Amino acid sequence: MLITCPCCGPRDVAEFTYQGDASRSRPDPASTDQAAWNAYVYDRVNTAGAHREYWQHSGGCRSHLVVLRSTLTHRIDSVRFARDEADGARRRSGSPA
Amino acid sequence: MVEQVSPLGSAWTPGRHGNLAGEAGVVLSETRPGSIVQAAAFPGSEKAVMAAIAAATGLALPDGAGGGVATDTKAVFGIAPGRFLVIDQVEGLADRLKPGIPVETGAVTDLSHGRTAIRIAGPQAEWVLSKLFAIDFALAAFPLGAGRATQHHDVLAAIQRTGPDRFDLYVFRSLARSFWTMLVHAGEEVGCEVR
Numbered sequence A: 001m002l003i004t005c006p007c008c009g010p011r012d013v014a015e016f017t018y019q020g021d022a023s024r025s026r027p028d029p030a031s032t033d034q035a036a037w038n039a040y041v042y043d044r045v046n047t048a049g050a051h052r053e054y055w056q057h058s059g060g061c062r063s064h065l066v067v068l069r070s071t072l073t074h075r076i077d078s079v080r081f082a083r084d085e086a087d088g089a090r091r092r093s094g095s096p097a
Numbered sequence B: 001m002v003e004q005v006s007p008l009g010s011a012w013t014p015g016r017h018g019n020l021a022g023e024a025g026v027v028l029s030e031t032r033p034g035s036i037v038q039a040a041a042f043p044g045s046e047k048a049v050m051a052a053i054a055a056a057t058g059l060a061l062p063d064g065a066g067g068g069v070a071t072d073t074k075a076v077f078g079i080a081p082g083r084f085l086v087i088d089q090v091e092g093l094a095d096r097l098k099p100g101i102p103v104e105t106g107a108v109t110d111l112s113h114g115r116t117a118i119r120i121a122g123p124q125a126e127w128v129l130s131k132l133f134a135i136d137f138a139l140a141a142f143p144l145g146a147g148r149a150t151q152h153h154d155v156l157a158a159i160q161r162t163g164p165d166r167f168d169l170y171v172f173r174s175l176a177r178s179f180w181t182m183l184v185h186a187g188e189e190v191g192c193e194v195r
């Protein structure tokens, strides 16, 4: 499997470290909703198909990435810097950078 | 200047190794720079850091990921977004970079004692490096002066092409001896000369 790093270009998957499901959203840190935290920490939908996930190019530029990958075929539809995704999310929510 | 001690120790075995037919396919040597420094920019300060590198070294970085330039005594190349490896045969480069890169602009990290610089040159340099690293070493894909951050298993390496048939590799000093030994083994097939 090759992942095309936005900085480095196509690289072998051995250069990358998987960092988990990127489709989850963390509850408000002030929340004491036990069920919400339990779901955030433990519940996974085990997607068969397009999956949004975090990877780090740990053996290259060390950038954190958001990868859209099919868990059925390993086809990769997009790779973006996680920083840019986070900036976009901040802009959408109107909170300061 | 205090004499540098090579981390290669007894693994540095000058002379010809492996295939003895014809000219050596690769020549391995240490370049022993006095300074190996990482210059990193905060987002938005990339141009300021590139200008500071130019002011301190006279080297003008090209735009674009992995771009770089090298002379006989100095080199610079991109290793990550907004991060550059800067090399000078003369000691003290970190101190020369710091005035142009204040803390609000970026960070200067002196790696001179943490990295070892290994040069592989010769007509089979691309071939031998391709045994170890899963990147394309062809001139069209890896142009002159350009840099790449990659790894051989757990040995992270920053690699710059400093000639049509020549690459300079920067690896962790603590892993330099085993990495060097592996390079010699990889080069034996095509004839490896250690200088």
Ligand SMILES: [Zn+2]
Binding pocket: A005, A006, A007, A008, A009, A057, A060, A061, A062, A063
């Ligand atoms: Zn990368």
